[in-house]
Amino acid sequence: xxxxxAIAVSGLVKTFGPTRALDGLDxxxxxxxxxxxxxxxxxxxxxxxxxxxxxxxxxxxEARLLGxxxxxxxxxxHRRLAYVPxxxxxxxxxxGGEVIDxxxxxxGGLDPKRRTELLERFDLDPRKKAxxxxxxxxxxxxxxxxxxxxxxxxxxxxxxxxxxxxMEAAFREIISQERSGGRTVLLSSHILAEVEALCERVSIIxxxxxxxxxxxxxxxxxxxxxxxxxxSGPPTGLAELxxxxxxxxxxxxxxLQVDSDKLDGVxxxxxxxxxxxxxxxxxxxxxxxxxxxxxxEPAASGNGRRQEVAR
Amino acid sequence: MTTLAGTRGLIRLILRRDRFLLPLWVLVLALLPIETAAxxxxxxxxxxxxxxxxxxxxxxxxxxxMLGPVFGATLGAITxxxxxxxxxxxxxxxxxxVIRHTRSDEEAGRRELLGSTVVGRxxxxxxxxxxxxxxxxxLGAVLAAGMVGLGLPATGSVAYGLSVAxxxxxxxxxxxxxxxxxxxAGGARGIALGALGVAYMLRAAGDTGGSDSGVGWxxxxxxxxxxxxxxxxxxxRWWVFALVVALVVLLATVAFALLARRDVGAGVMAxxxxxxxxxxxxxxPLALAWRLHRTALIAWTAGLALMGALIGSVADSVxxxxxxxxxxxxxxxxxxxxKVLSDAYIAGAMVIFALAAAGYAIQATLRLRTEEEGLRAxxxxxxxxxxxxxAFSHLLFGLLGPALxxxxxxxxxxxxxxxxxxxxxxEVPRVLAGALVQVPAVLVLSGIAMALFGLLPxxxxxxxxxxxxxxxxxxxxxxxxxxxxxxxxxPFSHIPKVPGADVSATPLAWLLGIAVVLAAAGLAGFRRxxxxxTA
Numbered sequence: 001x002x003x004x005x006a007i008a009v010s011g012l013v014k015t016f017g018p019t020r021a022l023d024g025l026d027x028x029x030x031x032x033x034x035x036x037x038x039x040x041x042x043x044x045x046x047x048x049x050x051x052x053x054x055x056x057x058x059x060x061x062e063a064r065l066l067g068x069x070x071x072x073x074x075x076x077x078h079r080r081l082a083y084v085p086x087x088x089x090x091x092x093x094x095x096g097g098e099v100i101d102x103x104x105x106x107x108g109g110l111d112p113k114r115r116t117e118l119l120e121r122f123d124l125d126p127r128k129k130a131x132x133x134x135x136x137x138x139x140x141x142x143x144x145x146x147x148x149x150x151x152x153x154x155x156x157x158x159x160x161x162x163x164x165x166x167m168e169a170a171f172r173e174i175i176s177q178e179r180s181g182g183r184t185v186l187l188s189s190h191i192l193a194e195v196e197a198l199c200e201r202v203s204i205i206x207x208x209x210x211x212x213x214x215x216x217x218x219x220x221x222x223x224x225x226x227x228x229x230x231x232s233g234p235p236t237g238l239a240e241l242x243x244x245x246x247x248x249x250x251x252x253x254x255x256l257q258v259d260s261d262k263l264d265g266v267x268x269x270x271x272x273x274x275x276x277x278x279x280x281x282x283x284x285x286x287x288x289x290x291x292x293x294x295x296x297e298p299a300a301s302g303n304g305r306r307q308e309v310a311r
Numbered sequence: 312m313t314t315l316a317g318t319r320g321l322i323r324l325i326l327r328r329d330r331f332l333l334p335l336w337v338l339v340l341a342l343l344p345i346e347t348a349a350x351x352x353x354x355x356x357x358x359x360x361x362x363x364x365x366x367x368x369x370x371x372x373x374x375x376x377m378l379g380p381v382f383g384a385t386l387g388a389i390t391x392x393x394x395x396x397x398x399x400x401x402x403x404x405x406x407x408x409v410i411r412h413t414r415s416d417e418e419a420g421r422r423e424l425l426g427s428t429v430v431g432r433x434x435x436x437x438x439x440x441x442x443x444x445x446x447x448x449x450l451g452a453v454l455a456a457g458m459v460g461l462g463l464p465a466t467g468s469v470a471y472g473l474s475v476a477x478x479x480x481x482x483x484x485x486x487x488x489x490x491x492x493x494x495x496a497g498g499a500r501g502i503a504l505g506a507l508g509v510a511y512m513l514r515a516a517g518d519t520g521g522s523d524s525g526v527g528w529x530x531x532x533x534x535x536x537x538x539x540x541x542x543x544x545x546x547x548r549w550w551v552f553a554l555v556v557a558l559v560v561l562l563a564t565v566a567f568a569l570l571a572r573r574d575v576g577a578g579v580m581a582x583x584x585x586x587x588x589x590x591x592x593x594x595x596p597l598a599l600a601w602r603l604h605r606t607a608l609i610a611w612t613a614g615l616a617l618m619g620a621l622i623g624s625v626a627d628s629v630x631x632x633x634x635x636x637x638x639x640x641x642x643x644x645x646x647x648x649x650k651v652l653s654d655a656y657i658a659g660a661m662v663i664f665a666l667a668a669a670g671y672a673i674q675a676t677l678r679l680r681t682e683e684e685g686l687r688a689x690x691x692x693x694x695x696x697x698x699x700x701x702a703f704s705h706l707l708f709g710l711l712g713p714a715l716x717x718x719x720x721x722x723x724x725x726x727x728x729x730x731x732x733x734x735x736x737x738e739v740p741r742v743l744a745g746a747l748v749q750v751p752a753v754l755v756l757s758g759i760a761m762a763l764f765g766l767l768p769x770x771x772x773x774x775x776x777x778x779x780x781x782x783x784x785x786x787x788x789x790x791x792x793x794x795x796x797x798x799x800x801x802p803f804s805h806i807p808k809v810p811g812a813d814v815s816a817t818p819l820a821w822l823l824g825i826a827v828v829l830a831a832a833g834l835a836g837f838r839r840x841x842x843x844x845t846a
Contacts, residue, residue, distance in 0.1 A: 011779075019507050020775075050842070053689075053692070053693050054692075055689060055692060055841070055842040056779070056841045056842060057839075057840075057841055074692075074697070074698075075695045075696065075697045076695070078693060078695045078696075079695040082693075083690065083693040085686065085689055085690060085693075087686055088690075089685050089686045089687050090687070091599070091602070091687060092418065092495055092497075093495070093583025093602070093603075094602065095584070095586055095587070096585075097585070097586060097587040097588050097589065098585060098586060098588070098589040098590075098593060099589075100589075101588055101589035101593065101594075101595050102589055102594070102599060103690060103691075103694060105589075105593075105594040106594070106595075106596070106691060106693055106694035106695065106696050107694040107695060108694075125585065126587045126588070127584040127585055127587045128584060128585070129583070129584070129585050131494060132494065132576075133416060133494055135420075135519070142690065150773075155693075179757075213774065246698060
């Protein structure tokens with residue numbers, strides 16, 4: 001692994017009038033990794049990417065992209081990266097094939113073999129005029145143009161938002177290949193399963209600030225394990241144990257979450273009541289995510305009600 | 312009826328979206344004839360003067376071709392004639408409004424969002440038509456009230472207001488049909504504008520000979536002709552309105568029938584497939600800009616060339632008119648030019664060309680803003696294309712496009728006029744010079760648009776206000792005897808009246824300099840600013 005990270009952002013601030021879109025954002029993406037950039041709509045993912053592309057100028061903080069300044073060295077850096085916007089709009093009178101070629105050439109050339117391969121993989125008719133494409137197909141055009149370019153870094157902003165599950169699977173497969181090919185990818189998404197499947201490291205952004213960053217294993221370590229058990233008799237004292245959350249008691253059936261470093265105490269209490277069945281599950285990214293986002297919501301926890309954040 | 316469900320909500324949505332635009336064109340188009348009437352009333356304040364003016368107009372085919380027939384020697388009839396372009400412009404505004412709220416929405420995908428709510432299949436078209444027709448009626452009512460306020464006969468004023476509204480109605484219906492034909496708003500606008508252009512040309516050709524000529528029937532092939540043939544203030548022919556209503560009903564029926572046959576998003580004309588790979592040349596921002604601008608460039612150039620040919624063909628007849636019509640001579644000389652009346656007529660018409668070219672200049676330059684707002688600038692600027700290079704690729708069309716259109720228009724006008732007077736070699740350079748001296752003033756408008764785009768992107772559309780103010784000052788200003796200080800604000804006021812006057816380079820150089828400074832400021836501003844999208 002090389003010394004300089006592909007993306008190094010620290011203390012980034014960007015305001016639009018009264019709204020503070022980025023509020024001291026830090027983000028590091030190492031060369032060669034697929035980095036998940038997680039957050040709900042409006043958290044600042046797209047703003048961050050636009051700053052990295054030199055489309056917006058940061059108000060404060062520092063951003064380095066492939067060792068250069070994203071604002072000053074924009075055109076030089078753009079030769080080495082490809083970008084897929086979250087909201088792909090194309091020129092209505094151009095065909096998909098024309099857009100792919102145009103964007104590829106403006107970036108400095110694209111691999112015709114890879115282009116054909118990707119067209120087939122994504123099942124896209126390149127002869128159709130862009131105005132007739134659905135959202136998903138417009139996204140495919142941008143994806144193919146990006147993936148067929150020979151670049152070091154891919155900036156993907158919610159690239160699968162309009163794709164059907166089949167195409168999403170194709171996308172995952174292709175990104176896995178890219179990863180083994182050594183390309184760096186920043187994948188902004190709010191689809192947790194996608195990030196969990198593809199990314200080595202994850203940064204979670206909330207209200208313009210990265211609130212959690214690390215490998216999936218590291219993040220899990222910081223969080224809760226979820227436990228379901230059927231006991232011989234009713235348990236006692238579970239609610240008083242430190243680190244226990246979302247406790248649900250239904251006679252002899254127990255469901256709870258526990259901070260990973262307090263696991264031991266809970267297990268003791270359960271075995272004391274006699275365990276018939278026990279399932280323990282490491283926290284999913286979704287739970288991790290919800291924990292950060294539910295912090296503002298009063299009294300949402302306790303009854304274990306789940307919020308469907310991701311799809 | 313379920314196919315109309317949600318129409319009321321859509322009407323409110325249209326009114327909300329157009330809360331500035333709609334009142335603006337309604338008021339401007341209503342005030343224009345009222346202003347005109349006030350102006351004519353001031354300068355031709357006796358029946359004798361009006362009779363003389365009437366004689367002059369009827370003896371001048373060029374004027375009849377440009378503005379339409381004149382049906383009486385009264386203030387009302389002459390006003391209706393003088394403001395004759397209003398019939399065309401209200402048609403333009405109406406068809407654009409209908410297409411904007413039907414096909415444009417469909418193309419942008421907004422229609423889909425609405426379609427999934429409780430909105431019937433016919434509701435969007437119905438709502439767009441109802442709003443437009445109502446706006447036309449309001450326009451007619453304001454106009455009629457204003458004319459009555461000036462002391463004109465009530466019957467004639469009502470007929471006049473209705474006739475202007477009628478022109479709007481017919482072209483709103485034309486727009487409704489055009490919106491069903493193609494799958495792109497650009498194509499739909501092209502078809503509807505083509506119909507409007509043909510209607511104008513037919514009327515112009517039919518009216519050249521005055522009321523008794525053998526070609527008068529041509530005007531009856533044109534909806535604009537119908538609107539004028541209602542003869543407001545001159546023995547009104549109310550039955551013509553029955554024709555108008557019949558045409559509107561017919562076109563609307565066709566539009567709804569087509570709508571019932573097609574899918575949302577699709578046009579009646581099948582979308583053609585494009586190439587699977589891009590041509591070898593499509594590899595630069597300029598090549599992309601050419602693809603995006605070429606239709607407009609060709610359309611504007613052809614439109615101005617046609618107008619040039621038309622004016623060239625009638626310019627000679629201006630000088631043949633009755634020599635005692637000193638009033639018109641005065642009027643034309645106030646519009647521009649010193650020597651021969653034909654020259655004055657050609658030079659006066661050049662101002663109209665220049666204003667049209669300036670409209671194109673702003674439209675082409677503001678394509679930058681359209682691309683930025685439509686998020687289509689982003690993918691290009693995320694490649695190795697620098698900001699200045701991208702902006703310049705579009706700005707080039709904002710600068711050279713109108714210049715080319717004026718060049719071709721001047722050539723066409725000079726050629727036709729030269730053929731008529733039998734001196735092609737002599738007239739082409741004179742008329743062409745008249746067209747080309749307008750270029751620096753037109754470029755100032757491109758510069759204003761570029762400067763606003765670069766420095767104050769959210770106010771970019773203020774460029775249109777700059778054009779409106781310029782047009783008002785240069786067209787109406789002299790009639791209102793506004794002070795020179797005020798008139799000089801309009802770049803077009805500094806252009807010599809060619810052919811006829813001498814050309815001095817100083818004002819032209821100044822205008823060019825101002826245009827360059829504005830454009831450079833815009834480019835520099837754009838280099839420094841954030842990309843602004845509404846999304």
